Amino acid sequence: MHLVPSRPLILAISIAAALSACGGSSNDQALVIPAAPADQGAADVAPVPAVTAFVDTVATNQRGDARYATLDTNAGVRVLGGMLQIWKPLTEIVDAGQTAPAVAGFPAVVTSAWTGVPNDGTNGGTIVNQAVHAANIDYVVRATANRTPEQALAAYLDDRRNKGYSVSDAMGPLTTAWRAAAQQTTTITSIPADATTVLYNDGGNNNGVGGSANPSFGAVVDFVNMVGANGSTEPAKRFYKYARPYRWSSAVQVLPALNPAKSPTPTTDGGFTSGHSAEGVRNALAMAYAVPERFQEIISRGLELGESRILAGMHSPLDVLSGRIHGEAVVAANLVDPANAAKKAAGYAQAHSTLMAATSTTPTTFTAFAQSGSDRFSDYATNKANYLRRMTYGFAPIAPTNVAASVPKGAEVLLETRLPYLSDAQRRVVLKTTAVASGYPVMDDPEGWGRLNLFAAADGYGAFTGNVVLVMDAAKGGFNAADRWRNDIGGTGKLVKQGSGALKLAGNNSWTGGTELAAGTLEGVSSTAFGAGDVYVGGGTLIANAPASLKLAGKYTQLAGATTLELNALGGDRGTMTVAGTATIAGGTLHIKFPGGYKPKSGDSLIALSAGSLKGHFTTITVDGFANVAPVYGATTLTLTVSN
Structure with missing residues (x-):
């Protein structure tokens, strides 16, 4: 299980190769790959109360x-x-x-x-x-x-x-x-x-x-x-x-x-x-x-x-x-x-x-x-x-x-x-x-039954503490294959997504320990879906599908290999991604879809990704409905001109 690299990786990218694969830019240089979000330690626990059960x-x-x-x-x-x-x-x-x-x-x-x-x-x-x-x-x-x-x-x-x-x-x-x-x-x-x-x-x-x-x-x-x-x-x-x-x-x-x-x-x-x-x-x-x-x-x-x-x-x-x-x-x-x-x-x-x-x-x-x-x-x-x-x-x-x-x-x-x-x-x-707050009449029994909010619990965690490692196996079907968490998740922990299943995050989230995607799919359907930490894609597919731009409060890193950033563009800034810190793209795929009926015209330019600083290139870029994609990597933005 990959959680944290022992040290930052250095990846030299050939300018010539980058130009031929993804178009020229001002950010062609040797990349320093940031480490994954730091290990936050042992996950939270909920011990059984020391009372008669x-x-x-x-x-x-x-x-x-x-x-x-x-x-x-x-x-x-x-x-x-x-x-x-x-x-x-x-x-x-x-x-x-x-x-x-x-x-x-x-x-x-x-x-x-x-x-x-x-x-x-x-x-x-x-x-x-x-x-x-x-x-x-x-x-x-x-x-x-x-x-x-x-x-x-x-x-x-x-x-x-x-x-x-x-x-x-x-x-x-x-x-x-x-x-x-x-x-x-x-x-x-x-x-x-x-x-x-x-x-x-x-x-x-x-x-x-x-x-x-x-x-x-x-x-x-x-x-x-x-x-x-x-x-x-x-x-x-x-x-x-x-x-x-x-x-x-x-x-x-x-x-x-x-x-x-x-x-x-x-x-x-x-x-x-x-x-x-x-x-x-x-x-x-x-x-x-x-x-x-x-x-x-x-x-x-x-x-x-x-x-x-x-x-x-x-x-x-x-x-x-x-x-x-x-x-x-x-x-x-x-x-x-x-x-x-x-x-x-x-x-x-x-x-x-x-x-x-x-x-x-x-x-x-x-x-x-x-x-x-x-x-x-x-x-x-x-x-x-x-x-x-x-x-x-x-x-x-x-x-x-x-x-x-x-x-x-x-x-x-x-x-x-x-x-x-x-x-x-x-x-x-x-x-x-x-759980709901303490102090309400009748609800403070010694075991905790009165405070259980099962409706909220069905929407997943309310807070992350330590490393929250999530393993979903799509082969098992049902919620093992796909689920959605709608709570507003706080805390200082880190989410580590593993396994082949897909999870949507829909809350107004604020956890600070970051997100590491190792396999499967993580989809942000709210603008603050990934909280306040860094996002690190070492495998699988990260999807931006928010009603406004998906805002990452820290850094975004995407490694080479079988990694995909999928933007479900809905027009304007909807379905795009904005990174407050540095976006480091060491390879992988960028895939843009148009699920909401919106579709640009041939010759239009799209700002797919904005960041405080943009480094590196995607290996492959595809845009649904268009045969040709001309990317321009700027210091802070990735712009795509599409045509047939």
Whole structure:
């Protein structure tokens, strides 16, 4: 693996040879080839926190068992422990409407005296942070008062309809094929006229038909069902004993059609945490694992389902955001379990083979098809903004916001199919560098589940530290062959791109350690795609495809041999490259394409490359659509005159 030359290389270029190959210029001289960007040392790591891991103890998420009745002994309760900074339940036991006999030295669980109805004159618990609690309930008051008819329908459907069916509409152009293959059905498509008196439940089959009864897609359905194991939110509900919002305030306007769904036994009907939200997140993550080509769209739908619970008046923001945390942890625990390895592999493989057959696509065309057309989740910017909003629901931080992020044990598995070319250690760093700030209510659990921003993580690193070595193998297909990172990448590290695959960089990047391309393709689709360091092309193809000139803040070096600089010219300075420092061209190819419809006329001159100082020549220059190219190498610019 080539990272850094031991010393600058000296390459003598014959002026006569340069003139015959690429045209004369004022920069014909012996070239001093700069060294590759300096080694930045070991890559960043995200150590497993030294606390009890959820993925190791998920089986303790039970009720009715005295061994798992406390914060310390129940994983599902413990992961939401930040709620104790907002609300202290009457008893810190899984005991709301619940008993359990003594066992193995653990005392018997006795039913709590909590009534489930706040302000009824009994000691129902203690509000620890009045500001957060008030904001939590007021959010529901305002949301339900301003609910639109469209939101009302969505809230009703997401409440009564099976969650798997609801989430699958985020498959976009794959939705019809997914539902048909899964044999997924629902009986709920509208709010019934008599909904105020009739409890209307879904007679469909949630995730579909699994097992041998569905030979072409049963493994996928089995996989989606599998990730919900040990996923009950009942232990948390019966521990925290925090009432639903409409019991806290009569100003909360529950959707009238859902009034029959209200539980008549508030002692066993706590609001924290939301079971619908947790299940929606679990289904979404399973589907996103099986079809990572729709990863961000599907997980966006999972959080949207949670917000529907607020708009319905059934849950508060704290109930819903805790459902996200709970659901993510449960899915990770089931995905990392070695006993489930065959199921997740079979689910992923069958999802792709069946959906490709149903949509007449191939491994080469499937990703483009999955992202084609227009649907509710086809706007990336809207998805991104909504996902971040639904992570915190506008709560102000209640603790320091600069605490370093922790990454829970096993959380990296959630990105296993979305970033398959990264190692587990690298995926953990991605989660670390894309996590939201600390300090938000409920989200600062000791492991770090609350701060994971999976939407951002699907866009790659948020920062580089040390040498970030990226190896992509195009022969493996899918994201191994081609991917795009859209985060704004900072840090002091260095990116080293190896392997035959292609990576697009689309963020407003600022990392300072430089970029070294050894093989494959790196494409800059934003003006600052390559950060603030030097760019060194020792192999492969570097592509400039930005809406304005691709700006390199340091030096640009291209070695001889199988190296290519490709400029996707779009007219004006779009698709060109501007180098602040010295551009040293020791050979290789310059290829200019016109993908956006723009094309110069025969006889036109193009400024292909500008630099603080331009040294050397390309061995070969080709311009699509033109047989003749006359290059002129100036002290700072390369100009091409094209003709047929």
